[in-house]
Amino acid sequence: MQMMDEQKRLNILAAAAKLFADRPFHKVLLSDVAEAAGVGKGTLYIYFKSKEDLYLSVVYDGFARLVDRLRSQIDEDAREPVESLELAVREFIYFIYQNPHLYELMHTLPGWKAVDRPKWDAKRMELRALLESIISQGVLQGCFADSNPRLTARYIPGLVRAALFEDIKSVDRQMLTDHILHFVKSALAVKEGLD
Amino acid sequence: MQMMDEQKRLNILAAAAKLFADRPFHKVLLSDVAEAAGVGKGTLYIYFKSKEDLYLSVVYDGFARLVDRLRSQIDEDAREPVESLELAVREFIYFIYQNPHLYELMHTLPGWKAVDRPKWDAKRMELRALLESIISQGVLQGCFADSNPRLTARYIPGLVRAALFEDIKSVDRQMLTDHILHFVKSALAVKEGLD
């Protein structure tokens, strides 16, 4: 299945993402996807094994993009942990703002037996590790206080997600970003006196 | 089509909840639900208009139960805001622990056109108002610092949710609860000096 036309694959993926984001899986027809992508229905099967495969590809694709983007932003140049955390949160907010449903889709994965678990888990771990290392770094450097950075790393995406859920457009993004950052930084703040 | 037997309705709801929690909507067959509930397939249609109606009822039902439980716990006797917050978080964790998928389902609702929006929004608002009032109370009493309790009220569920997502069983609940509480309380802690 050597793709002759990687661009076409991406077109399909993009068209499908839009549709899967708007309605539940079973309400998205492959004929809709084909039309939206400007290809024939049969063509979908050249690039994807099945509807399920297409769906999972859409979700994985989006998630991987988020992680990669995050990593490259943070790696770009070494920073202070506080700076890195800010960047990560901003990046997160930006991404979810742009792809309001992708993060959602990830959560429906269990039950899709055909998922390539190792691939997914690796990507998810990558994200957690990224956040965890920022916090751990901060703890080491004394600018954060956290007894379990691994757990905290799990909170952040959910927190951002919840903040943006549903009525995204009604919230001022700048204000939201500031508030989230302040919230997280306070939570990790080193307190005077003993804990 | 009058509900003669509310208990039977609840049986169906419970059976359906289990199944919908395990697999995506389109992989849950009504015959499975009927069997699991110990009723005939036709009976489902006495209590629910359609598969979609059943699904949405499952989700709403679970959510309403969470909110009601939360409220009754908190209202039970007036408390200190810190205490109320602890209670709410514990309650949340407990609930999601018991209904790992229900909170998830809520997020897939947009796109289910048939949803009775007003009903849903009211319940969601109820939850947010509950949390918000706890925090606002704390701010007034000087035990919390928060420039926007309304936003914070939105973070908490997502934060808990993310913490428990996926590998719930691998996390020690007591430890997790302590960590989340500490995290949230730190985030809302009143700092020495000015903000």
Add this chain to the structure above:
Amino acid sequence: MQMMDEQKRLNILAAAAKLFADRPFHKVLLSDVAEAAGVGKGTLYIYFKSKEDLYLSVVYDGFARLVDRLRSQIDEDAREPVESLELAVREFIYFIYQNPHLYELMHTLPGWKAVDRPKWDAKRMELRALLESIISQGVLQGCFADSNPRLTARYIPGLVRAALFEDIKSVDRQMLTDHILHFVKSALAVKEGLD
């Protein structure tokens, strides 16, 4: 299945007749019939073996009523053939006017395997014989000319039926009756000269 309440059976029959006359068999629900008849759904099964049985009973019942009515009208007192014919045609028109669909239903019978053919055929023959005898009588008495009264006996119902089909209400009944009578009498008129 000794009917305890013949009146109830007739109520059901009447309610069903109205419904079956308005829509095709498969669009008439037994729950509709039950409601219209003011009885429970289960009660229908006390009086009729099945939906099909009810349907066939409705049709047979109406048809038998027509034939009996016709016979009693004609037998009432012996008449001239012309007079009898007039009476029969008038009776026919009246009946179809009152039961616009019943005559129709009769025509859908083949294919309803469960029909009690002998019973039906007997009734149908009775009607034909009735008409045939009137005409034959007229031929014998020299007031009608017809080489095959048996065939003519078959035309008359269809002719009336067609006249009244569909837009019954738009036709003036008196005028229609006169025209039909004139048409039939002309057709049977004894001609001067040879045939």
Add this chain to the structure above:
Amino acid sequence: MQMMDEQKRLNILAAAAKLFADRPFHKVLLSDVAEAAGVGKGTLYIYFKSKEDLYLSVVYDGFARLVDRLRSQIDEDAREPVESLELAVREFIYFIYQNPHLYELMHTLPGWKAVDRPKWDAKRMELRALLESIISQGVLQGCFADSNPRLTARYIPGLVRAALFEDIKSVDRQMLTDHILHFVKSALAVKEGLD
């Protein structure tokens, strides 16, 4: 959903006609139709919106064929009214002989809410107009006597139908045709003396 293959549509129509003619609507399964037509069940839905649509198409199709056939026969070359009438009756008999159920089906139409009334009414009117004009023509030319050709035009189909109903095969067609023609012509005969 564009009809790519008109022939296939006609095959389906023909297969369905045969089945609908033999049993009532609800006893005809679409799987039977598909098999009889030599196509897959899904294919039926490419050419017809629903079972009901298929059914109505079958009926309309047959009726339209009758009317068209009649018209072309009569128009073929201008004739004497008597000749035209004979032709029409013969044509009618022939058609009903070949399609014993189609004419029947037409009468069950009210109650099929989905019918395209204008289309049907137009076709029905076409038939009536055809017959009416023949008779009117005859009246004008002095070979027929009829005070209301429009009504007479309605009788003829029903008369033929009734004659052929049920035990069609037991009747000698030639004899029947002669008798019907004689009946109708007598009914329209110009009488000596005044009307």
Add this chain to the structure above:
DNA sequence: TATGAATGAGGATTCATTCAT
């Protein structure tokens, strides 16, 4: 006898998938 809640066989319909072109 009368009921109507419960049932599940039955069938219309959908839509992912195939394959001839």
Add this chain to the structure above:
DNA sequence: TATGAATGAATCCTCATTCAT
């Protein structure tokens, strides 16, 4: 490689029928 007409497996839903009351 690209297509979309054709397919039929899969499944929701209906509704005649039953039966406990």
